[in-house]
Amino acid sequence: MTSVESTRVKPPTPRERARTQTIADIVRLGREHLALHGAAALSLRAVARDLGVVSSAVYRYVENRDELLTLLLIDGYNELGDEVDAAVDSVPESDFAGQFRALATAVRAWAIREPASYALLFGSPVPGYQAPGERTTVPGTRVIVRLVHIFDAAFRAGALDAEVSPGVVIPEGLAADLAAIRTEMNLAAPDASLARGVLVWTSLFGAVSFEVFGQYGPDTFKAREELFGHQLSVLQGVVGLQG
């Protein structure tokens, strides 16, 4: 296919650059609209208005409303993923507990800064919209993949206490699920650690969601950063991460 080669070799034409820029503008304006009115009220007409263009013009760039939602989903996952990666990368490789806390803190900071995008990614599903797995799975799993790799690296380095509470047994079906995950992600940690890792994952997002979605109420917790920090300490203990 000559056309594929040529698009790689040739620099983008002005028209192509304009097109890329316009799509980026549409995503940006979509996010603003999301922040103000929520995903269910996201409208192509409103984005067109903000873009200074007639409503039918956005159909040159986006197939329909659902595709705009998909673009926003991917954009959100990648922004979160980038910030999480940067935060984790700034901690020494051997400091697994520090990496875990950096990841969690980055998730919380992004969620508080971008509550509408966070709600789109981790809140109630948008009625009538189904994300296309082939486009969203990879960006959508960046945080959990990174988290699992921190735990697994800690285990391989002997920094993960796999015998936190030997009394709890892993039932058969769960063990099968965990075995499949271990194979697919090429992990070394035992069932007990993986299962606890899953709980830490859900607990982290549970804590962030409660805070972002206002479940704590307006007055009950004033020291929210301290609360979150304490929760991280306890979760560290849950998964047996020393530090």
Added chain:
Amino acid sequence: MTSVESTRVKPPTPRERARTQTIADIVRLGREHLALHGAAALSLRAVARDLGVVSSAVYRYVENRDELLTLLLIDGYNELGDEVDAAVDSVPESDFAGQFRALATAVRAWAIREPASYALLFGSPVPGYQAPGERTTVPGTRVIVRLVHIFDAAFRAGALDAEVSPGVVIPEGLAADLAAIRTEMNLAAPDASLARGVLVWTSLFGAVSFEVFGQYGPDTFKAREELFGHQLSVLQGVVGLQG
């Protein structure tokens, strides 16, 4: 006030009974609509259609769209609260771990059965809608109040290990928040136990939300009841609940 006394003494007139029934029908139809199209798309016109009545007629019963949302919110909180209460009450008073598991299992069962109501109560906030605290706070706190009382009763009975991990300290601001909660709810448990109780609370709803909102993906976990049961066992350990 004679009118107040008379409304208490006299049996309701047919008209009053019809009115009560119609409001109940509106709430029921509102919930169906919620389940099908989500909170943001909840419309008085659709409810009126289902009720077999002209759209303006519902204004005899409900002030506006926001009030219908409030009714649905209260209805959901109370249904969940009733089921949680029934589940906990069916466990012996001395079996604190069993009570905790009964509460958590009831929350999960209700959430899976009523995902749209669960999303309204615990998912992303509805844009443009602010719940009236004076009407929703009491029903909205039934589950956490019940959970805290299980933990506190366990502590008073000596069944709560308050020294689960002595290494973790409670920072000053968080301690102040916890002290206020202890006073207001008349609790006996120490800071460490209360703080861990908060984490257990957020973790419980985090796990349920991930499952109900589809964050686990379609295939990763097939043994979801086992996963949840295991998570409860670990959370029991987190708060130091023997059993």
Added chain:
DNA sequence: TGTACATCAGTGAACGCGCGTTCACTGATGTAC
């Protein structure tokens, strides 16, 4: 028990609004010779 009046539920028309999406079109930008 019968009548006069008040209360209430429900009607139907109307207001102004925003939405997603299609379509034929104009005019500017890019490409092939």
Added chain:
DNA sequence: TGTACATCAGTGAACGCGCGTTCACTGATGTAC
């Protein structure tokens, strides 16, 4: 370098739709005497 044609961005009108809310009204139900 210049011209002819193809591609593309954006326009403007239109389609059919549903929404929240108001208002004057009709007719049935309830109440006071």
